[in-house]
Amino acid sequence: MIENKSIKNSDLKSAVHDFWQENSCGEIYAKGIEYQEQLESQSRERYILEPHIFELACFNEGKGRDVLEIGVGMGADHLEWANADPKSLSGIDITLRVINFTRSRLELYGFI
Numbered sequence: 845m846i847e848n849k850s851i852k853n854s855d856l857k858s859a860v861h862d863f864w865q866e867n868s869c870g871e872i873y874a875k876g877i878e879y880q881e882q883l884e885s886q887s888r889e890r891y892i893l894e895p896h897i898f899e900l901a902c903f904n905e906g907k908g909r910d911v912l913e914i915g916v917g918m919g920a921d922h923l924e925w926a927n928a929d930p931k932s933l934s935g936i937d938i939t940l941r942v943i944n945f946t947r948s949r950l951e952l953y954g955f956i
């Protein structure tokens with residue numbers, strides 16, 4: 845937890861980066877031998893632990909729209925956006941390694 849209120853924005857951004865870089869969001873739930881199994885395990889646990897995400901995100905409203913997800917993490921939500929059939933789908937993240945997870949997930953499901 846960051847308690848120093850005078851922390852500079854660049855330091856905060858760097859701390860956020862380092863936090864997520866060490867363990868990607870939900871990576872501890874990526875269990876299994878095969879890569880696809882690990883990604884599915886991660887997303888399954890994500891939505892068991894946080895079932896409210898579907899109500900909040902309204903993935904279906906992405907249909908036909910240009911969707912930008914900021915903070916794709918391991919790509920569970922990004923796959924939901926892709927399944928919603930958007931006009932275009934873009935995603936960014938402050939950590940590079942999650943981009944590989946997200947790209948692989950979309951590849952596995954034939955979106956790339």
Ligand SMILES: C[S@@+](CC[C@H](N)C(=O)[O-])C[C@H]1O[C@@H](n2cnc3c(N)ncnc32)[C@H](O)[C@@H]1O
Nearest residue numbers: 864869915916917918919920921922937938939
């Ligand atoms: C809760 S996780 C996202 C989970 C993801 N939507 C999924 O489906 O698994 C938050 C993500 O936001 C990213 N993030 C945090 N601050 C960011 C920023 N300023 N710009 C871009 N990404 C950021 C983190 O690196 C992390 O991967």
